[in-house]
Amino acid sequence: MIFLLQLVITGFALGMVYALIAIGFVIILKCSEAFNIAQGHFVMIGGYLGYTFLVTFGLPIWASLIASIAVAIVMGLLIERLTLRPLVGQPVLAVVMMTIALSTVFDGLATLAWGGEYKTYHGVLPTINLQLGELSIPSETTIAMIVSVIAVAGLMVLFRHTKMGLAMRATADDEQVVQSVGIRVTSVYALSWAIASVVGVVGGILLGGVSGVMIPLSQIGIKAFAVVLLGGVNSVGGAIVAGIILGVLENVAAGYLDPLLPGGGLASVFPFMVMIIVLIIRPYGLFGEARIERI
Amino acid sequence: MLSVLLVLLFASPLFLSDRILTIITVIGITIISVQGLNILTGYCGQISIGHAGFMAVGAYASGILTARLDWPFWIALPCGALAAGLVGLLFGLPSLKIKGFYLIMATIAAQFIIVWLIIQARGITGGPDGLAVPRPQIGDFVFRSKASYFYLVMSMALLGTFLAQNIVRTRTGRAFVAIRDNDLAAEVMGINLFAYKLLAFFIGCVYAGVAGSLLVHYFSFATLDQFPFMNSVWYLGMLIVGGMGSIPGAIFGAVSLKLIDELVTIVGPILSAVVAAQAAASLALISRGVVIMLFLIFEPRGLAHRWDMIRSYYRLWPFSH
Numbered sequence: 001m002i003f004l005l006q007l008v009i010t011g012f013a014l015g016m017v018y019a020l021i022a023i024g025f026v027i028i029l030k031c032s033e034a035f036n037i038a039q040g041h042f043v044m045i046g047g048y049l050g051y052t053f054l055v056t057f058g059l060p061i062w063a064s065l066i067a068s069i070a071v072a073i074v075m076g077l078l079i080e081r082l083t084l085r086p087l088v089g090q091p092v093l094a095v096v097m098m099t100i101a102l103s104t105v106f107d108g109l110a111t112l113a114w115g116g117e118y119k120t121y122h123g124v125l126p127t128i129n130l131q132l133g134e135l136s137i138p139s140e141t142t143i144a145m146i147v148s149v150i151a152v153a154g155l156m157v158l159f160r161h162t163k164m165g166l167a168m169r170a171t172a173d174d175e176q177v178v179q180s181v182g183i184r185v186t187s188v189y190a191l192s193w194a195i196a197s198v199v200g201v202v203g204g205i206l207l208g209g210v211s212g213v214m215i216p217l218s219q220i221g222i223k224a225f226a227v228v229l230l231g232g233v234n235s236v237g238g239a240i241v242a243g244i245i246l247g248v249l250e251n252v253a254a255g256y257l258d259p260l261l262p263g264g265g266l267a268s269v270f271p272f273m274v275m276i277i278v279l280i281i282r283p284y285g286l287f288g289e290a291r292i293e294r295i
Numbered sequence: 296m297l298s299v300l301l302v303l304l305f306a307s308p309l310f311l312s313d314r315i316l317t318i319i320t321v322i323g324i325t326i327i328s329v330q331g332l333n334i335l336t337g338y339c340g341q342i343s344i345g346h347a348g349f350m351a352v353g354a355y356a357s358g359i360l361t362a363r364l365d366w367p368f369w370i371a372l373p374c375g376a377l378a379a380g381l382v383g384l385l386f387g388l389p390s391l392k393i394k395g396f397y398l399i400m401a402t403i404a405a406q407f408i409i410v411w412l413i414i415q416a417r418g419i420t421g422g423p424d425g426l427a428v429p430r431p432q433i434g435d436f437v438f439r440s441k442a443s444y445f446y447l448v449m450s451m452a453l454l455g456t457f458l459a460q461n462i463v464r465t466r467t468g469r470a471f472v473a474i475r476d477n478d479l480a481a482e483v484m485g486i487n488l489f490a491y492k493l494l495a496f497f498i499g500c501v502y503a504g505v506a507g508s509l510l511v512h513y514f515s516f517a518t519l520d521q522f523p524f525m526n527s528v529w530y531l532g533m534l535i536v537g538g539m540g541s542i543p544g545a546i547f548g549a550v551s552l553k554l555i556d557e558l559v560t561i562v563g564p565i566l567s568a569v570v571a572a573q574a575a576a577s578l579a580l581i582s583r584g585v586v587i588m589l590f591l592i593f594e595p596r597g598l599a600h601r602w603d604m605i606r607s608y609y610r611l612w613p614f615s616h
Contacts, residue, residue, distance in 0.1 A: 035396045086592045092395040093342050097535055098591050100528050101584040108580030111573050222524075225400055233396075262417055269411035272404035276389065279401050283393050 005135055007255040008248050015247020016144035017043075020203035021224035022231060022239035023151055024196035030159070030234050031168040031192035034084060034095045038103040040221015041110075042197050046072070046204020047213025048110055051119040054209075068201050076197030080190045088189075107215060120212030143206050148240055151199055155236045168192060172234075226271035229278050232288020242286060246271060304449060308442035316441045318557060323448040324509050325549040327455045329533050330542070331502020336531065337540035338463055339495035340475030341390050342399050346503050347526035348406035351519065353379035353504025354511040355413055355420050358428040361512075363419065368431030368512060376504035382409065383500025390492050394478075406524050413519060425518035428511050444513055451509060455502060460542045462498065471495055475540070532587045538597025547598040555582055 025039045049071055053064035083102060087094050110116060130137040159165040170178045171188045179185055207213060227246050231238030254267035278285065308316060332346050343349075357375030360366040366374075386405040390398055414422045431438050431447070438444045462468050470491045473481035482488050511517035529552060537548020559582050563575030594601060 035399075083588060083592070090591075090595065092399075093336075093531075094535075094591050094595060096342075096396065096399055097528075097531060097587060101532070101587040101591070104525075104580045104584035105588075108577040108584065111580065112571065112577035115573050116576070222403065225403075229397070229400060262415055262422075265411060265414060269407050272407045275400055275404045276408070279389050279393055279397055279404075283397055 002135070003255070004252065007252045009135060009137055011248035011251030012244060013138060013144060013247070014251060015227075015244040016148050017203075017207060017220060017243075018224045018227040018247055019148045019240045019243030020144065020151070020199065020207075021221055022227040022243055023148065023155065023236060024199045024203075025224070025228050026231075026234060026236050026239050027155065027196045027199065028192050030172050030236075032084075032189045033172055034189075035092070035099065036196065037096060037099040037221070038106060039196065039200055040217070040219070040224060041103045041106040042072070042075075042200025043204040043207065043221070044110060044213055044215065044217045045075070045106060046201030047208030047217065048114045048119060048204075049201060050205035050208045051114070051121055051213070055119075055121050065202070065205065068205055069198055072197040072201035073194045075201075076194035077190050079197070080193035084189070084193070085186065103221075110215060116215045118212055118214040119208065121209055143209075144203070147203060147206055148243075151202075152236055152240050155195075159236065164191070223271040226275040226278070228285075229275055229283075230285055232285030234289055235285065235287035238285060238287030246274060249274070301453075305446070308445050313441045316445050318553070320441070320445050320448045320513060321510075322550055322553045323445075323452040324506050324513070325530075325533070325553060326452045326546055327509070328503050328506035329530055329537075329545045329549045330455050330459045331499040331506070332530050333534055333540070333542070333545040334459055334462065334471070334502070335495050335499030337534055337545070338468060338475060339471035339492065339499075340478075341387070341492060341495055342395070342531070343402040343496075343499065344399055344524075344527045344531060345386065345402035345404075345406035345409070346499075346530045347522040347524065348409035349379045349383050349500040349503035350507030350510070350526075351409055351413060351522035352382045352500075352507070354507030354517050354522070355426070356504070357508035358426050358511050358517040359419055362426055362428050368429075369433075372431075372505065372508050375508040376501045379504025379507065380497045380501040383496045383503070384493055387493050387496030387500075390496065391489055403524070403527075406527055410519055410522070410524075421517070423519070425516055426511075428515055428517050430515055431512055448509055448513070451505065455505070456542060456546065459502075459545075463542070467491070467494065472540070529583065532583065534597075535587060535595075536590045536597055538599030541597070541599035543602065544597050544599030547602065551598065552583070552586070555586060 021039050021043055024042060025036055028034055028036045028039075046068065049068045050064060053059045053067050054061070057064075059067065079102065083098055084095070087098055107116075130142060157165075159169060167178065167183045168188055168191070171183065171185055175185050178188075204213060207217070224243075227239060227242045230246060231240075231242030250267050250270045253270055258264045258266050307319070311319070328346060328350055332343065336342050353375040355375075356378035357368070357371040360371035360374055361368055386402065389401045393401065413420050417423070420426060430444070436443075438447055463471070470481065470486045473484065473486055474488060474491055474495075478488060507522070510521060514521070533548035533552045534545060535548070536551055537546065538544030556579070559575075559579045563578050566578055567573070567575040590597065
């Protein structure tokens with residue numbers, strides 16, 4: 001029983017990482033219908049930025065956060081302006097390939113700047129250790145949980161109750177109509193990339209503080225798409241629920257089934273199996289808007 | 296022009312070193328694979344980022360048949376291709392319900408699931424240890440030298456290109472293009488979407504299977520490192536650089552991206568010595584990404600379009616239209 005609960009709790013932590021990546025992905029998708037494969041890389045860059053500011057420069061936490069957010073905003077705006085804007089109106093494949101190309105460039109830059117090594121900064125960030133009977137809940141889970149919930153709540157307010165959010169949702173629906181009522185589509189796109197980049201980078205800093213960052217972290221980004229699809233591609237809240245479901249399922253399944261399999265490694269492929277099943281049975285996910293599209 | 300190039304290509308083992316022959320042979324294998332992806336993605340519009348996974352199916356099927364069951368290469372190669380095609384059919388099934396980004400996700404999932412299954416079946420595939428595969432032979436003649444295998448691969452690449460060129464001109468090929476351009480309209484015109492999308496997956500994956508089989512028999516060894524996820528991405532990148540939906544485009548793309556890789560292996564160590572130790576690794580990643588980005592922004596129709604423009608310019612000279 002303890003084994004199961006421990007698996008569930010580590011799965012929870014993993015699920016929160018998935019959710020952080022999925023939220024950023026959904027923001028961009030909600031405004032610009034662009035699929036950002038490089039979202040996992042924003043998290044990775046965030047972790048390395050945290051290392052640079054906290055450890056190399058020795059800045060306090062609040063200054064590091066502000067500096068990283070500034071870098072994230074500039075990064076998001078630059079990416080949108082330089083790489084995605086020329087592709088407006090191009091087919092899905094062009095955008096997907098662009099963000100994949102972007103992700104390899106990020107990998108390359110991270111290798112160049114930080115040597116692609118494992119970096120961590122334990123003890124710099126505040127830790128919250130919870131103890132439930134015999135179970136200990138790692139600080140990683142708690143912090144990621146808090147950040148995700150705050151991010152989701154903030155984004156829900158943004159999308160539902162502000163003019164800016166309304167403009168973003170309208171842009172996703174129909175660019176032409178939005179332009180005719182005087183909303184600058186390009187600024188909406190730029191804003192969505194900046195927000196997604198900030199969410200990714202802040203998540204990365206926290207992750208770096210508790211479990212460390214390295215280049216393969218970005219590969220979690222690909223697995224996080226199973227979360228995006230399960231939660232529904234245009235549902236911010238769905239990302240968090242699906243993240244938890246998938247993280248826990250993956251961990252429990254791997255914990256119990258891996259010893260029975262000859263090659264093991266179920267965790268590396270479990271999200272993809274879920275992905276295929278979701279795509280066949282319910283392509284719009286648990287909370288997404290069902291789009292009736294004949295193929 | 297084309298014939299001169301072909302004669303040069305087939306005479307090249309006479310004067311090229313083994314190292315360069317290896318590079319050209321691998322490029323030839325890549326061309327076969329990219330031609331298959333071109334039919335599937337470029338002509339039929341069904342985007343697949345799992346092509347390396349389908350190559351692995353063909354490679355392991357033919358590798359197991361030759362190494363474990365002692366079947367001759369000439370029977371194992373078509374069997375491998377058929378196996379890849381059938382697995383492609385299986386993963387093509389979702390394409391009937393989903394398209395665009397969702398199909399991309401399904402094919403990415405296919406890549407990882409295939410690799411995982413190959414590791415699971417380590418009893419017959421060798422799993423992470425790999426599988427030693429014999430070189431092909433006819434009668435007593437074994438394709439052991441680089442030059443002999445070069446001729447084998449080049450003939451297969453030519454045959455594959457020739458077949459692709461002809462497939463896209465038939466009724467089937469025109470149906471693919473109709474599905475790519477507007478699937479609803481295609482269905483209204485009486486094209487059976489179900490059959491033709493699956494056929495596109497089958498043909499594309501058969502090409503992948505042939506390429507995978509040729510690759511492992513060339514290196515006499517099959518491991519999963521030969522079919523990483525990023526290769527699936529680069530095959531699509533080659534199509535973008537070369538030009539989607541163009542037979543010469545697939546060749547241009549495969550050749551140019553592979554040549555850039557070779558350039559990086561030459562420049563990388565120099566850069567590593569001058570700048571930082573990790574510069575070579577990062578250059579390899581950045582160069583590929585940047586090339587694909589530049590083509591997406593400045594020449595989305597790829598080298599094939601540029602090549603057509605140059606040709607028509609010289610044909611029409613001194614007039615501009």
